[in-house]
Amino acid sequence: MISPASHEFELTDREFDRLRVLVREHTGISLSDGKRELVYGRLARRLRRLKLTSFAEYCALVEGRPAEETQELINAITTNLTHFFRENYHFEQLATEVLPQLERERSSTRRMRLWSAGCSTGEEAYSMAIVMREALAHLLGWDIKLLATDIDSKVVATAAAGIYGADRLSSVGAERVRRWFPPVAGRPDSSAASDELKSLITFRQLNLFGPWPMKGPFDVIFCRNVVIYFDRDTQRTLFDRMADLQEPGGWLFIGHSENLFNVTQRYRLVGRTVYRRVE
Ligand SMILES: C[S@@+](CC[C@H](N)C(=O)[O-])C[C@H]1O[C@@H](n2cnc3c(N)ncnc32)[C@H](O)[C@@H]1O
CATH class of the missing domain: 1.10.155.10 (Chemotaxis receptor methyltransferase CheR, N-terminal domain)
Known part of the structure; x- marks a missing residue:
């Protein structure tokens, strides 16, 4: 007590x-x-x-x-700790392996769908969007979208505003800050995500245990550092629902201290906390 x-x-x-x-x-x-x-x-x-x-x-x-x-x-x-390019190996894999592979596989539909589930104040989604813009810059006329959701209404509002102080942007790197985060007039220490990034992302408040309005299929889901707070049964329910929204081969990225062992058999481990949906 x-x-x-x-x-x-x-x-x-x-x-x-x-x-x-x-x-x-x-x-x-x-x-x-x-x-x-x-x-x-x-x-x-x-x-x-x-x-x-x-x-x-x-x-x-x-x-x-x-x-x-x-x-x-x-x-x-809710605990909302996050930062840009957190667990950067995931963004490197997204840039060098996942997106180029999706570009080949989706050449007929020219459609890609990604989801940052538990996006907190938006750093994860903007990091994904930067990598997407850079790796897919040559694709014209494709239908590419990133959904970013969180249960916490305050962090979703911050994410959608997309304004960050220099301290938060320190893990982005000076060149990328110049390219993707123009300064905000009248706020010397702040920068705002560019329209090019924002136009890729839809921010929404969404409870992972409520109804999901989206139909998928999602080619890539980032759900990192979210399920550590859930028990195994709750994790199973969540990942089964996510698997239903992905096709075989769909990518799932989870946090560095999380794993799907004894949680679900619907994904197989293919990298450092990276999974792909099985048949
Ligand atoms: C520690 S942050 C992780 C942020 C980001 N994914 C990262 O790895 O840096 C966890 C986020 O999960 C969100 N969250 C927790 N339970 C949730 C639920 N039931 N539905 C949706 N989001 C939830 C929290 O609000 C919080 O913003």
């Missing part, structure tokens, strides 16, 4: 369990015992803002399922 002696609000075992159930139900995220301080820290602000005096009151509020507070709870609980 987190007691009022050291904290403003009491977070009892019972209320922590109620919050765990709510978070699991709405996001798929399993909160371990070790996450109690984190949950307290992130939600105490909401209690203060709502002028509530206890977590019991907060639980009762969210259990009533008001859409707005449910979204606030989701936004507070």
Whole structure:
């Protein structure tokens, strides 16, 4: 129990369990015992803002399922850490192997679909878009699109705005920043993703455990550093749904600390946390 002696609000075992159930139900995220301080820290602000005096009151509020507070709870609980060209070997493989292969395989339909699932503030999607623009620059008249989604409404808004400070752009490299991120007038330390990048990407808020409006098939899915927060059964449900939206050979990239061992047989490992859908 987190007691009022050291904290403003009491977070009892019972209320922590109620919050765990709510978070699991709405996001798929399993909160371990070790996450109690984190949950307290992130939600105490909401209690203060709502002028509530206890977590019991907060639980009762969210259990009533008001859409707005449910979204606030989701936004507070998700961990959105990301950066440009994170796990860069995936972007290198995308540029040198995946996209050239897709160019050959899709020469009759001239269509490619990619998805950044759990895109956070957009760095992953813009990194993919840079690689796509560079590797496919010679393709004219093709129908190429990148969908980027996240459950957290705030990060999706940031991603869609596409404005980043110099600190965030440090992993992009000076030449690419010059080419793809023009400065923002009146904001000396910020740059905005170019229209060429933005026009490739559709940003949408989407819960991976809600209905999916898109039909696919997706040639490439990046779902990296998202499922670490889900238990194995929840991961299985998710990757089975993703497999249904891919054709045999479809590419799936997951995070460096994730794997599909004992999760699903519908993908086979072909590289460093890179999988392809089986027949
Ligand atoms: C740590 S970030 C990873 C960002 C990026 N993919 C990367 O690897 O840098 C995980 C993201 O997954 C999102 N997420 C968690 N549960 C989700 C769910 N059920 N549906 C959609 N997105 C979810 C979070 O909001 C968060 O932005």
